[in-house]
Amino acid sequence: MSADARHLTGHGQDTHDSHAHSSGGHGTVQSYMTGFVLSVILTVIPFWLVMGNVLDNSLVTTLVILALGGVQMVVHVVYFLHMNTKSEGGWTFLALIFTIMVVVIMLAGSVWVMYHLNHNMMPMDAHDVMNNAR
Amino acid sequence: MMHAETAPPGAAAPVFYQTDEEGHHSEGSTMLGFWLYLMSDCLIFATLFATYGVLGRSYAAGPTPKELFDLPGIAVNTAMLLFSSITYGFAMLEMDRDRVKQTQIWLAVTGLFGAAFVALEIREFVHLFHEGAPPWRSAFLSSFYTLVSTHGLHVSMGILWLIVLMVQVGKRGLIVENKRRLMCLSMFWHFLDLIWIGVFTVVYLMGVLE
Numbered sequence: 001m002s003a004d005a006r007h008l009t010g011h012g013q014d015t016h017d018s019h020a021h022s023s024g025g026h027g028t029v030q031s032y033m034t035g036f037v038l039s040v041i042l043t044v045i046p047f048w049l050v051m052g053n054v055l056d057n058s059l060v061t062t063l064v065i066l067a068l069g070g071v072q073m074v075v076h077v078v079y080f081l082h083m084n085t086k087s088e089g090g091w092t093f094l095a096l097i098f099t100i101m102v103v104v105i106m107l108a109g110s111v112w113v114m115y116h117l118n119h120n121m122m123p124m125d126a127h128d129v130m131n132n133a134r
Numbered sequence: 135m136m137h138a139e140t141a142p143p144g145a146a147a148p149v150f151y152q153t154d155e156e157g158h159h160s161e162g163s164t165m166l167g168f169w170l171y172l173m174s175d176c177l178i179f180a181t182l183f184a185t186y187g188v189l190g191r192s193y194a195a196g197p198t199p200k201e202l203f204d205l206p207g208i209a210v211n212t213a214m215l216l217f218s219s220i221t222y223g224f225a226m227l228e229m230d231r232d233r234v235k236q237t238q239i240w241l242a243v244t245g246l247f248g249a250a251f252v253a254l255e256i257r258e259f260v261h262l263f264h265e266g267a268p269p270w271r272s273a274f275l276s277s278f279y280t281l282v283s284t285h286g287l288h289v290s291m292g293i294l295w296l297i298v299l300m301v302q303v304g305k306r307g308l309i310v311e312n313k314r315r316l317m318c319l320s321m322f323w324h325f326l327d328l329i330w331i332g333v334f335t336v337v338y339l340m341g342v343l344e
Contacts, residue, residue: 012146027226027227030225031226032220032221032223032227035220035223035245036216036219036223038219039216039219040216042151043213043216043331045335046335046339047205047209047212047339050205050339050342050343051205051206051209056344058343062340062343063341063342064307065335065339066335068335068339069331069335069336071303072331073328073331073332075325076219076327076328076331079325080219080319080324081324081325085228088165088166088169091166092165092166092169095140095169095170095173095208095286096173096214099173099176099322102177103176103177103180106177106180106181106184107180107183107184107187107208110185110187110188111184111187111188114188126246
């Protein structure tokens with residue numbers, strides 16, 4: 001694969017002028033390979049942490065793999081989706097920020113609200129169970 | 135416009151206006167529009183993730199993720215999707231340099247990796263059914279199947295789209311329209327890989343941890 005990459009790079013420089021105008025939204029071999037290598041590393045670490053039971057504390061492991069997942073998503077957006085603050089006059093970036101905001105509110109809000117709901121319903125459940133058992 | 139009114143009937147002025155404007159405009163707005171579609175798709179997945187986040191621990195005395203999930207299998211699945219992402223990247227690089235044959239080869243490789251991903255996922259589902267873990271067994275399994283199979287369905291549609299585009303490129307070559315379509319599919323494909331990061335982290339890895 002690396003031989004291929006070098007091959008492509010050589011040509012990329014030859015035809016630099018002809019595709020310079022259209023390459024605004026695309027990556028180069030280097031950017032794709034950087035993204036790929038980073039993704040592999042960021043995928044292998046969480047699998048290793050969980051499958052090898054490396055950290056004894058499962059809460060710490062959860063936080064670490066969530067953080068690594070978040071970082072890998074950023075890597076994909078930057079290196080594979082070629083997102084930057086200037087493409088399409090900044091509108092794609094604005095849409096992305098808006099979407100992230102809505103997603104965070106939706107995820108955190110749902111889990112938070114439903115957790116408390118479950119928590120508050122608990123005594124009633126236990127009560128019912130006790131009544132039924134009696 | 136003024137020109138068209140004052141010009142004699144049959145003048146070429148309106149035609150001249152149209153061709154000049156469209157080439158630039160449609161490409162930019164297609165990319166932005168497709169990006170907005172992806173963002174709305176992202177919201178669909180966010181609701182499914184939220185549902186799983188709420189119901190993911192409601193086993194109804196049924197099987198738990200730890201008993202069901204086979205992490206080495208999921209790791210292979212993840213690798214398939216990641217490889218397909220980089221091979222699609224190579225297809226785009228070849229497309230930039232107008233090499234039809236190489237573009238087609240990388241697209242075919244991407245499609246094969248995608249098909250392997252879908253096949254492994256179907257095999258996993260069949261296995262889960264045999265283990266006594268169908269969607270109706272518990273709220274956890276209902277939300278699990280909804281989330282994962284929605285993603286799988288997206289990948290399957292992506293493969294279908296890929297095949298259609300390969301036929302298009304085969305027939306017409308790498309014309310502007312086909313390049314635009316391939317760029318849209320590129321965004322779609324990488325976006326699905328991004329969603330899969332969330333799936334393997336939240337559903338599989340965190341499920342087994344609990």
